[in-house]
Amino acid sequence: MILRPLPAVMLEPLVRVALLEDLGRAGDMTTDAIVAKSHHATTVLAARQCGIVAGLDLVTLAFRLIDQNIKIDVNRADGSKVAQGEVIASVSGPTRAILTAERTALNFLCHLSGIATATASIVAAVREHPVKITCTRKTTPGLRAVEKYAVRAGGGANHRFGLDDAILIKDNHIAIAGGIGCAIERAKASVGHLVKIEVEVDTLAQLEEALALAPDAVLLDNMSVDELRQAVSMVAGRAITEASGGITAASAPAIAATGVDLISIGWLTHSAPILDIGLDYRAH
Incomplete structure (x- = not known):
């Protein structure tokens, strides 16, 4: 079975609502107070347990809606099996933006990957x-x-x-x-x-x-x-x-x-x- 991606026009409203819920009225006060605006970082999305990946398009949107300069390099696509400790994707760019979008991106990725993993176990x-x-x-x-x-x-x-x-x-x-x-x-x-x-x-x-x-x-x-x-x-x-x-x-x-x-x-x-x-x- 071919896993066809969902159109971005369907996904973007979901991600925008989730980001706005997290940003509230004042944005990411913690990150803005601690991290210099000029700071850049490289981070990785790493599996803490084995399973099936799903939701990377929402992850990409979460980061890029905060800052278009964030770069995401995917190592394991949706539908792929990952081992504990394996890197799913790398995320690099302005550190403030990465940390601000982190929780929204992980909420989608962890939840949807959990569904994919549970489904795969029954299959x-x-x-x-x-x-x-x-x-x-x-x-x-x-x-x-x-x-x-x-x-x-x-x-x-x-x-x-x-x-x-x-x-x-x-x-x-x-x-x-x-x-x-x-x-x-x-x-x-x-x-x-x-x-x-x-x-x-x-x-x-x-x-x-x-x-x-x-x-x-x-x-x-x-x-x-x-x-x-x-x-x-x-x-x-x-x-x-x-x-x-x-x-x-x-x-x-x-x-x-x-x-x-x-x-x-x-x-x-x-x-x-x-x-x-x-x-x-x-x-x-």
Whole structure:
């Protein structure tokens, strides 16, 4: 899979907001008080632990929005595996600007690299099976595009980006509509032929009811491994099968072995731990 960068026009507003939040009303008082305006420095972004890198375009923007004279030389691109202690990139230029942008740059880089690393761990756990690992809409408000990009950097795939991508009929929709059949029929009547319809089911009985109306995909929510295996057999290729619900690197292989097409995991974006990365000063 080719990891395509996100357009700068999408990233710059996110970085500007983050920088403004940090700069406040008076700028970097500490750095301005301690570091001479004329001072230049070379620093490196170094991994404190092994993992997968993601977010370097945001890092570049964070530094260059503060000072265009900062130079960033990337050693390990997004999607690359890094070892503990490995240099990801070097950052050189006016020292005040580097230190002012440091935290914003690291916040993005550590967070997104953490998502990529967590995704890669699940992808590796199921590598023996033809299943895709996907994220969900459980993302940090305002950061969905970059968090989903980080999932791709880790070798995963993306689920819906928003409510307008496709129809996903969930338990509350079913309850309010009066049943799976009514919900699917209303969905099919309201959208065009290019819009996919997926329905969430909790039981094999619900799955049987849904399959009668030929949805494009079925979300098999919180089913046991045995139930998932039966569900895949019932679907028999008539719809995309997606397993979801509390899946970890430990449980993913058995779930993948049932034959499901997708495994969706919300914690990849809402709870993945950061990858510890630091900015280190290199004295001349």
